[in-house]
Amino acid sequence: MKRFFKFLCLIFLFDTVSAQSQDPSKYAASDLFPAASFLPTGNSYRSATGEPGPAYxxxxxxxxxxxxxxxxxxxxxxxxxxxxxxxxxxxxxxxxxxxxxxxxxxxxxxxxxxxxxxxxxxxxxxxxxxxxxxxxxxxxxxxxxxxxxxxxxxxxxxxxxxxxxxxxxxxxxxxxxxxxxxxxxxxxxxxxxxxxLPTKKGDIYSVxxxxxxxxxxxxxxxxxxxxxxGNGEFYLEYGNFDVNITLPSAYIVEASGDLLNPDEVLTPVQSERWKRAKTSDEKVFIRTADEISMPSSRPSKPSCTWKFKLNSARDFAWTASKAFVWEGIGIKLQGGKKVMGSSLYPVESKSAESWERSGEYIKFTLQYFSEKWYPYPYNKAVNVASNLDGMEYPGLVFCSAKDKGNMYWAVVNHELGHTWFPMIVGSNERKHAWMDEGLNAFMDNMATKDFNGGEFIGYPEIDVPVLALFADTLVPIMTRPDVIAPNQVYSVQYQKVAYLLTLLREQILGKEKFDLAFRKYIRDWAYKHPVPSDFFSSINNSTGEDLHWFWKSMFLENYKLDQKVTKVVNPEKSKPAKAQITIENMERAAMPLLIEITFENGQTEFHKLPVEIWQQGPVYRFTPDAAGVVSKVVLDPQNVFPDVAPANNVWQKK
Structure with a gap:
């Protein structure tokens, strides 16, 4: 989907996050760890394992x-x-x-x-x-x-x-x-x-x-x-497209599908360059900036009919302009498949910090996501400069003609990333925008860190305090897109989902376990129509973990987390005994417990306890491994989890 600007992000939330925990605890173990799952039971269409059923x-x-x-x-x-x-x-x-x-x-x-x-x-x-x-x-x-x-x-x-x-x-x-x-x-x-989009040399039609x-x-x-x-996007069936586009011959056209008749719509010089670009490791200008004003750069006939074909896709888009600079590059994917990267932009956008790097960004994004998650399915990837801030279609994306630097990288990477969600995994964007925007943002953050040694920061992973993502005024992730207030859209559909999936991957499941499950979800639902419960069940079953507590508190609801050091009872100094530490879960959410303990003698211990410790209720008591007087206890010392009251995470001996 289009790029959202930072000023839309939850600027009104700061006074709504509870900074102080109130007794008694709001936590109910039966809410997050029920005997009966909130996920639907399996049937012949959709299995309880999160896979398409035998009669899907x-x-x-x-x-x-x-x-x-x-x-x-x-x-x-x-x-x-x-x-x-x-x-x-x-x-x-x-x-x-x-x-x-x-x-x-x-x-x-x-x-x-x-x-x-x-x-x-x-x-x-x-x-x-x-x-x-x-x-x-x-x-x-x-x-x-x-x-x-x-x-x-x-x-x-x-x-x-x-x-x-x-x-x-x-x-x-x-x-x-x-x-x-x-x-x-x-x-x-x-x-x-x-x-x-009006430009110096002519209009650019984004169709x-x-x-x-x-x-x-x-x-x-x-x-x-x-x-x-408006906000809720699209939910579409898959099929094949045969599209013929007729317009004055002065126009250059690109589209989602493969061009079938290059010799009929391109000049002999352009046709030769176009064919060379499909296999070239370096970018080839099919039409240069200098050639835009030359009548000889287009066929000398009143009109052209451009013929395109695209198979196994859910949509089709195209663009047309007299003003295009057009360049192409061949991109080799894992397994040997060759894809053409096609970039079209006006002369105003031809800049070393902007559209001149389009082919480079297309190449990295396709190679990175193909290797890590699932092979890129189309024979080309088209990037078009437009006045759309960013919008995705099978094999073609529209990005802003004005973006430069980090923002240009971010929008190209993000829009091309939508190839995987929702072009391959065909979720219902009209109801569940997070299933494409959030999953894509999660993948984008990983790709950005790996691009060119971390050259760009990309879209800010979180550009408000993390606690603002759990404010009382924020709607749950599972809210229908058109119901979400405009100034919450980016934070709810994009950032919160990306943050939570990163938390799940890096702190709760582990990278290897999560990545295997995520790949399987994509494979199982490629060119199909999953719903949220399919995603939840798929990750649960692939990882072997019961994550109902996570999906319920973080996606279905907008629960907050508040882990509190309630009491530390130290042994008498003359006795070689262990301290007793009491931790309490004050809010409705639960997370694993990370504890750093410092003793008076300078010794330290670190404990990572599973979320299952909260199945018995809001209070958890334990003793350190070592005997002796404890001088300090810190919960979540690296601020890994979104605790809304970090002040009560620390106990220090007076």
């Missing part, structure tokens, strides 16, 4: 789209044929489609909810949205038939002429058009995901959410038809 199913949507761009009117006009495969066990009488462009219609739910606000003062009467010319059922055996359909806000229901049984397919054609929105802005940050798309029918919620409001 999901539908499929294949798209063949012919689209044109009128750059005088900023209008997209297209004809798409969708072939829907009903792999569910149900007989269907209707289908639901997403109509995302309708969020730009007056009084759309998104506009009235004020998640989208227009900044287009020069055209205050602008009204966008899909214009549907026709919807026809397609069949080789019968004449095309008009379909009955109903559009409600950002959804379209198509009634089938006859029931579609399990295992059957239906094809239908939609003719549509829409006018490009320009400069729709939220009061605080850019929430548009399709737009036009996304540009065709009606099938809603997902799954075994969890049935038809997923939540309206598109």
């Amino acid at each position: 199913w999901q539908n499929r949507a294949d798209y063949a789209i012919d689209v044109s761009l009128d750059d005088k009117k900023d209008v997209i006009a297209g004809t798409e044929t969708i072939t829907f495969s009903n792999n569910s066990p149900h007989t269907l009488s209707f289908l639901w489609l997403q109509m995302d462009q309708n969020v730009y219609k007056k009084h759309s739910k998104g506009l009235d909810a004020k998640l989208f606000l227009s900044g287009n003062t020069s055209d205050s009467k602008f009204e966008g949205g899909f214009v549907i010319e026709s919807v026809l059922f397609k069949s080789a055996q019968t004449t095309n038939k008009l379909a009955r359909y109903t559009i409600t806000d950002t959804r379209m229901r198509i009634d089938l002429n006859q029931p579609l049984a399990s295992g059957q397919k239906v094809s239908f054609q939609i003719k549509y058009s829409y006018k490009f929105p320009r400069n729709f802005r939220n009061a605080d940050f850019n929430v548009n995901r399709t737009d036009i 996304a959410q540009w065709y009606p798309r099938l809603c997902v029918l799954d075994d969890v919620s049935g038809w997923n038809t939540l309206p598109y409001l």
